[in-house]
Amino acid sequence: MSFLGAASALPLSNPIERHMKILNLVFHPDLSQSRVNQRWKQQLEDSGKVALSRDMYAEYPDYQIDVEREQQLLAQYDRIVLQFPLYWYASPPLLKKWLDDVLTYQFAYGSQGDRLKGKDLQLIVSVGGRQKFYSGFDMFTTIPDLLRPFQLTANLTQMNYLIPVWMFRADAASPEEIEEYGSRWVEMIDDPRRSDPRAFLNESMASDADSYYDA
Ligand SMILES: Cc1cc2nc3c(=O)[nH]c(=O)nc-3n(C[C@H](O)[C@H](O)[C@H](O)COP(=O)(O)O)c2cc1C
16 A cells, blocks of 8 residues: 555544534525436435535525625535536526625635635536536536636635536436435545545545556
């Protein structure tokens, strides 16, 4: 085993990470008609790992976001999960408005604006298209490219941008596949190693290298 592989076995010393409070915000225009995001939301709730899960379009059907309430909620959590379907190569519009309204100057950024500093930002995305289209060749783009604005937002607000996760062929996926992906999200959702994306990536690469060279 490599040094990086061994490091993952060390006990966690950070108390915040051990008792991580997770907030899941689901932005789907009509969750009652959703196959994928509704199921994933339920799986995450059933896991007991998410302290609070919210259907944001049900909260704000008129798009009038209660900024103070949202900011107070954000302050209480260590890891913020944004879950949404990809619509026109971007997020559904309420999520954009939520970012515009809630991440204000001197709250999320600016000389005094450090209320999100050190929190984790995890994206979970359902994608209608096939992997082949988003390889970087067919459409000259990839999902991480499309999600770049979130990464830059995390940078500006001093959040840790966790490696995003997604599922392709969302409309064609069978209930079993949807369930299987949901189980993966449940597995990783409270993984404290993800809070340091570079360490997490190094560790995964090291264990991949181990299995490659051991084989
Ligand atoms: C208005 C709209 C726009 C969409 N745009 C895209 C898109 O740009 N790229 C893509 O791969 N899929 C796109 N899709 C497919 C959705 O991503 C897919 O229906 C969704 O992820 C399925 O999740 P759900 O079952 O929770 O609704 C779009 C769907 C709708 C309704």
